[in-house]
Amino acid sequence: MCGWQLLVLWALLPATAAGSSGRWYPHCTVLDPEGKYWLRWGRQGGRLAFRLEVRTTGYVGFGFSPTGTMAAADIVVGGVAHGRPYLQRSY
Numbered sequence: 001m002c003g004w005q006l007l008v009l010w011a012l013l014p015a016t017a018a019g020s021s022g023r024w025y026p027h028c029t030v031l032d033p034e035g036k037y038w039l040r041w042g043r044q045g046g047r048l049a050f051r052l053e054v055r056t057t058g059y060v061g062f063g064f065s066p067t068g069t070m071a072a073a074d075i076v077v078g079g080v081a082h083g084r085p086y087l088q089r090s091y
Contacts, residue, residue, distance in 0.1 A: 025051050052076075 025040035036055040039062075041048065054060040059079030066072060078087040 025049065 025042040027042060028038065028040045031037040031039055037060075038053040040051040040053070043049070052060070052062050056079070059077060061075060061077045063070075063073040063075035065074070074089075074091040076087065076089050078085065080086070
C-alpha cells in the first residue's frame, strides 16, 4: 500500500480553474480532529474561491447543499487511482 498522499482540490464558484493555483486564501479551518482535512477560502472580486487539502490514501469528497443534506448538493469527489489523480463533479 502507498504511503499518505496529499490531495488538493480546487473548487470555484462559479466553477472555473483558470488562475486558481496562485490564489491566496486568507481564511482557513481544519474539518477533522486529526488535522488531515483542511479547507481554505477567500474572495477575489465577486467570486468565492476554495482550496481543500486532504491527507488520504483513497478518495475525498466535498460538497455544498442548500439544506445540509446530499439532496440537491453540488459535490466534488477526487482521489488517486493507479498513481493518477482524478476529479469528478456531481450536481
